[in-house]
Amino acid sequence: MTEFWVIDDDSPVPVSSEVVLEVLRSRIDSGQFETWLTSSSGRSLAFVTNKERAMVMLLEEEGDPGEHAVDPGAEGSSGGFVLSNGQGDEYLDGDTVPMGEAFRLVEHIVETNSWPAEARWVGDR
Template sequence: MTETWAFAGDDIAVTPEEAVAGLRQRITEGSLETWFTSSAGHRLSLLPRTERALVMLLGADGDPGGHAVTAGARGLSGGFRLANGQCDTYPDEDTVPLDEALGIVGQLIGTGVPSAGAGWREDG
């Protein structure tokens, strides 16, 4: 069986294109923290800001997962607003440009793994 993905809280599977279009709509509407769940129990998160985004992929319970990175990037970016209202700051190295993040999410939903060209760091 192929792994399918849906926006968290929704049972309708989405294609990579539908996921990215849905993310763009959510960002436009100001709903920034977005989670996806998969039929295999994985969780995928996109936490965007105006120019950069944090992308995390978590495996089964207890698996620390991994996140997209921009190797060698310097500086900090703030304004990453969580659904609970908390506003976080992350090193630019632990985030990627927003358009790249959307591409990574589409790739992950389509294949279950980040593209070979994406910077990725396993956590834990």
């Protein structure tokens, strides 16, 4: 069976790589800056943004520290990452990626169930 992804707090209908970016943009436009997707195999994909950069994390199972996309050349930090519980976070820019890259990563993971070969990410395990 092929792994598929659903948005955690939306319909249980699978979201395809063709529409996942539209869904993310719509959620951001409505003030939802944190989105979790769950795969049919139990993995989780997190996307948290401040509209300029995003934290993209892939977790194998509940409780897994996972792995996240990185931007090794970035310096400084950015705030404004608002979680669904209202908490505002700040992350090092090296631990987040620009929005275009974040969208590309999410789309690729939803389509292929893995990071793109050239993606920069680190394991937090």
